[in-house]
Amino acid sequence: MKSEIPHEFDLCSLEELQIKKSISFQFDHPVYGKNEIALFWDGQNIGALDNYCPHQGAMLTHGLIEPGEIICPLHSAVFDLKTGECLDKYTWDTVSYQVRIENNRVLIIVPDQTLIH
Numbered sequence: 001m002k003s004e005i006p007h008e009f010d011l012c013s014l015e016e017l018q019i020k021k022s023i024s025f026q027f028d029h030p031v032y033g034k035n036e037i038a039l040f041w042d043g044q045n046i047g048a049l050d051n052y053c054p055h056q057g058a059m060l061t062h063g064l065i066e067p068g069e070i071i072c073p074l075h076s077a078v079f080d081l082k083t084g085e086c087l088d089k090y091t092w093d094t095v096s097y098q099v100r101i102e103n104n105r106v107l108i109i110v111p112d113q114t115l116i117h
């Protein structure tokens, strides 16, 4: 699917995300290099966060998904699904991305990066 909004990427179907609960995708930034962004489904809402925890880099896709929250698998920092805020202040906030659903596809806005896979 082609979008008219720059830097918007069609990542997967809503059904695939609802089945898998979390899926990560690799992006490439022209200055900072490769980056991984994860989509999460908490049963009601979708969130998109940098996949690597800002504390010590654990993959959030290996963490727990609670309503509105993602819990890091390594030291249990709690991140807001929508904003990336570290709700328990264990570590820094992480980066969140804007997502939307169109025709049952999950689209994400990622400025300045290209999707690798």
Ligand code: FES
Pocket: 053, 054, 055, 056, 057, 058, 072, 073, 074, 075, 076, 077, 090, 091
């Ligand atoms: S690596 Fe995520 S809380 Fe430590």
